[in-house]
Amino acid sequence: MELNKLTAHELLDLIKNKKATPQEILGSVHEQIEKSEKDVKAYVRINENTVVATASDERSVPIPIGIKDNMCILDQETTCSSKILKGFKAPYNATVIDKLKKSGALLIGNTNMDEFAMGSSTENSCYGTTHNPWKLDCVPGGSSGGSAAAVAANEAIWAIGSDTGGSIRQPASFCGVVGMKPTYGRVSRYGLIAFASSLDQIGPITKDVADSALLLNIIAGYDERDSTSVDMPVPDYTQALENNVKGLKIGIPKEYFVEGLDPEVKDAVMTAIEVLKKQGATFEEVSLPHTDYGIATYYITATSEASSNLARYDGVQYGIRELAKKTRKSPLLDMYDETRAVGFGAEVKRRIMLGTYSLSSGYYDAYYLKGLKVRTLIKNDFDKLFADFDAIIGPTSPTTAFKIGDRVNDPLSMYLSDIYTVSANLSGIPAISLPCGFSKEKLPIGLHIMTKPFAEEMLFRIAYTYEQNTQWHKQRVEL
Amino acid sequence: MTATATRKYETVIGLEVHLQFDTATKIFCGCANKFGETPNTLTCPVCLGLPGALPVVNAKALEYAIKVGLALNCTINPFVKFDRKNYFYPDCPKAYQISQFDLPICSNGHLMIETADGEPKKILINRAHLEEDAGKLIHDNANNCSLVDYNRTGTPLLEIVTEPDLRSAEEAYNYLQNLKLTLQYLNVSDCDMEKGSLRCDANISIRLIGETKLGTKTELKNMNSFKAVKAGLEHEINRHEAALESGQTIVQETRL
Ligand SMILES: [Zn+2]
Numbered sequence: 141m142e143l144n145k146l147t148a149h150e151l152l153d154l155i156k157n158k159k160a161t162p163q164e165i166l167g168s169v170h171e172q173i174e175k176s177e178k179d180v181k182a183y184v185r186i187n188e189n190t191v192v193a194t195a196s197d198e199r200s201v202p203i204p205i206g207i208k209d210n211m212c213i214l215d216q217e218t219t220c221s222s223k224i225l226k227g228f229k230a231p232y233n234a235t236v237i238d239k240l241k242k243s244g245a246l247l248i249g250n251t252n253m254d255e256f257a258m259g260s261s262t263e264n265s266c267y268g269t270t271h272n273p274w275k276l277d278c279v280p281g282g283s284s285g286g287s288a289a290a291v292a293a294n295e296a297i298w299a300i301g302s303d304t305g306g307s308i309r310q311p312a313s314f315c316g317v318v319g320m321k322p323t324y325g326r327v328s329r330y331g332l333i334a335f336a337s338s339l340d341q342i343g344p345i346t347k348d349v350a351d352s353a354l355l356l357n358i359i360a361g362y363d364e365r366d367s368t369s370v371d372m373p374v375p376d377y378t379q380a381l382e383n384n385v386k387g388l389k390i391g392i393p394k395e396y397f398v399e400g401l402d403p404e405v406k407d408a409v410m411t412a413i414e415v416l417k418k419q420g421a422t423f424e425e426v427s428l429p430h431t432d433y434g435i436a437t438y439y440i441t442a443t444s445e446a447s448s449n450l451a452r453y454d455g456v457q458y459g460i461r462e463l464a465k466k467t468r469k470s471p472l473l474d475m476y477d478e479t480r481a482v483g484f485g486a487e488v489k490r491r492i493m494l495g496t497y498s499l500s501s502g503y504y505d506a507y508y509l510k511g512l513k514v515r516t517l518i519k520n521d522f523d524k525l526f527a528d529f530d531a532i533i534g535p536t537s538p539t540t541a542f543k544i545g546d547r548v549n550d551p552l553s554m555y556l557s558d559i560y561t562v563s564a565n566l567s568g569i570p571a572i573s574l575p576c577g578f579s580k581e582k583l584p585i586g587l588h589i590m591t592k593p594f595a596e597e598m599l600f601r602i603a604y605t606y607e608q609n610t611q612w613h614k615q616r617v618e619l
Numbered sequence: 620m621t622a623t624a625t626r627k628y629e630t631v632i633g634l635e636v637h638l639q640f641d642t643a644t645k646i647f648c649g650c651a652n653k654f655g656e657t658p659n660t661l662t663c664p665v666c667l668g669l670p671g672a673l674p675v676v677n678a679k680a681l682e683y684a685i686k687v688g689l690a691l692n693c694t695i696n697p698f699v700k701f702d703r704k705n706y707f708y709p710d711c712p713k714a715y716q717i718s719q720f721d722l723p724i725c726s727n728g729h730l731m732i733e734t735a736d737g738e739p740k741k742i743l744i745n746r747a748h749l750e751e752d753a754g755k756l757i758h759d760n761a762n763n764c765s766l767v768d769y770n771r772t773g774t775p776l777l778e779i780v781t782e783p784d785l786r787s788a789e790e791a792y793n794y795l796q797n798l799k800l801t802l803q804y805l806n807v808s809d810c811d812m813e814k815g816s817l818r819c820d821a822n823i824s825i826r827l828i829g830e831t832k833l834g835t836k837t838e839l840k841n842m843n844s845f846k847a848v849k850a851g852l853e854h855e856i857n858r859h860e861a862a863l864e865s866g867q868t869i870v871q872e873t874r875l
Pocket residue numbers: 645648649650661662663664665666667773
């Protein structure tokens with residue numbers, strides 16, 4: 141039995157029945173890393189001495205987990221895959237890390253990502269590209285590409301990602317795993333290095349829906365250190381895993397099935413809808429009229445917030461510091477210029493420039509403020525639908541994983557791979573991507589489900605029902 | 620000040636007072652809010668602006684701001700918002716100051732003063748908004764470097780901004796005296812200018828009597844006593860008058 145290919149809930153059963161130990165599980169994960177990490181490159185740092193704590197109580201979940209490299213871990217390097225943060229060791233744990241450590245989680249290492257979570261392919265990393273375990277010359281998606289690839293390659297049982305515009309769901313879709321973005325405010329962002337604060341949310345990347353619910357149980361909840369986290373009780377999400385969608389009403393937005401959608405992806409999604417129909421859900425074509433403005437609104441909002449959030453990387457307190465060889469403006473200004481010129485990659489610089497422009501006086505009203513208003517219109521679209529529908533369904537991404545290098549020089553085509561996912565961030569609602577088939581090239585396809593705010597249980601119920609009536613989540617890569 | 624000049628020109632002054640609250644902790648974190656401690660001993664990830672840290676507003680600072688607002692006859696706004704003022708400087712670890720831009724906590728107030736003739740006069744207060752104080756730079760010339768002390772970073776500040784209603788250095792002085800008395804009575808700050816608990820910036824311009832447009836202003840900063848404010852303003856009034864009388868134009872500037 142290859143322990144590393146099992147899910148967390150299967151492993152917990154084995155541990156409970158004394159058929160496996162956390163050490164054995166950790167060993168099998170490390171063995172896999174030994175074998176395939178040189179090809180996949182999912183991790184930027186691997187902890188050699190992961191401590192297996194003696195199980196303290198029944199809730200203990202001693203499962204090996206990968207952590208995206210943008211969450212602060214006490215005294216360990218966290219870099220957001222950026223040169224500018226090389227050497228930065230946080231003097232504190234992110235709330236999510238605290239919660240995981242308390243649950244007995246085995247932190248295997250930090251997973252690769254697009255620099256500061258800006259990207260859809262994990263190609264924008266100062267450590268190099270992560271490869272898609274299903275097809276090594278393809279991207280794993282991004283920005284949580286390392287986390288999704290680690291889970292798909294069985295180099296982690298599960299992983300944590302962050303999602304600003306699809307950064308959990310799109311790589312999950314490309315790598316054939318389950319990626320879930322909770323409602324904004326459901327999981328504390330304290331210690332998550334900010335990209336766009338009003339959109340960022342931490343969530344689980346797992347092999348199946350049951351694990352997604354289990355991991356969300358661990359990380360969700362109010363945190364007084366994050367004013368945007370919501371003080372609402374956290375239900376036991378595993379209780380929502382019900383193989384039953386009878387009577388549920390699900391909307392299919394007509395705006396999602398248009399030009400640019402790969403016919404193979406479309407077919408897989410339509411087939412998935414048939415599966416749920418058979419289980420008793422009813423489907424209806426609906427409209428989200430502001431869908432077309434999603435990408436533009438997203439990129440204006442996200443880059444504006446990023447330009448402000450990333451201003452602190454100036455060489456003063458932490459990370460790298462570069463000094464000018466010859467004084468140009470002043471020693472201080474030269475240090476800022478040099479540090480940022482050397483420390484940031486091209487995509488991050490591009491977005492800082494876009495965001496700075498949108499926020500600058502004279503353009504603020506035309507761009508950032510207008511963006512906020514359109515964002516409200518997009519949210520209104522969803523609010524209206526959720527008055528009548530339990531969920532909305534569609535593809536996670538218009539295509540399957542593309543070849544490494546294919547879109548690097550075409551940022552716009554890269555941005556379009558987030559077209560179906562950004563709306564959930566703009567409107568703050570929960571969403572999940574789960575495997576629903578493969579292309580002829582044997583690349584995974586993702587099914588995307590969204591529900592109203594704090595209706596994660598409904599999301600899990602529909603996703604679980606789909607999974608119970610299909611086999612896609614049982615597929616494993618051989619590496 | 621010459622008697623003829625005073626009749627010809629009118630002085631226009633607006634004041635911005637920065638008041639440090641003496642809350643037990645800082646405005647967005649739990650660090651102690653104290654003066655004169657060893658550098659960088661009163662810090663945490665939040666006030667150091669470390670990656671991933673998030674601000675949580677101090678309820679006491681809001682309460683103090685409301686107290687001041689009520690004492691200054693302000694409208695207390697039921698919906699307030701914090702904004703970021705972005706700028707690069709080593710005393711500002713996030714490269715932005717959290718402040719309030721379009722929705723401040725207090726607006727449209729006034730404070731009564733006495734004019735030179737002993738008449739009561741209403742000085743309108745445009746707004747009072749909450750923000751965080753910056754750190755302190757210490758220039759070490761011997762070693763040719765600058766050091767940063769972040770103890771002050773995140774000290775709660777209330778910026779109280781008047782309308783340009785003050786017509787002489789003396790009125791400005793009287794306003795500051797009355798304001799300080801009010802603030803001390805509220806017990807929200809020690810109002811010690813030496814320690815920087817109360818700081819004052821002034822905008823001053825002059826114009827011909829009868830003119831409705833404001834003249835070119837000079838900004839006066841970092842004055843460490845009310846007497847210094849008065850003296851500084853008197854000096855500027857004389858300088859502006861002399862310049863206009865000799866046919867020069869005033870260049871807008873900030874004087875430290
Ligand atoms: Zn602090």
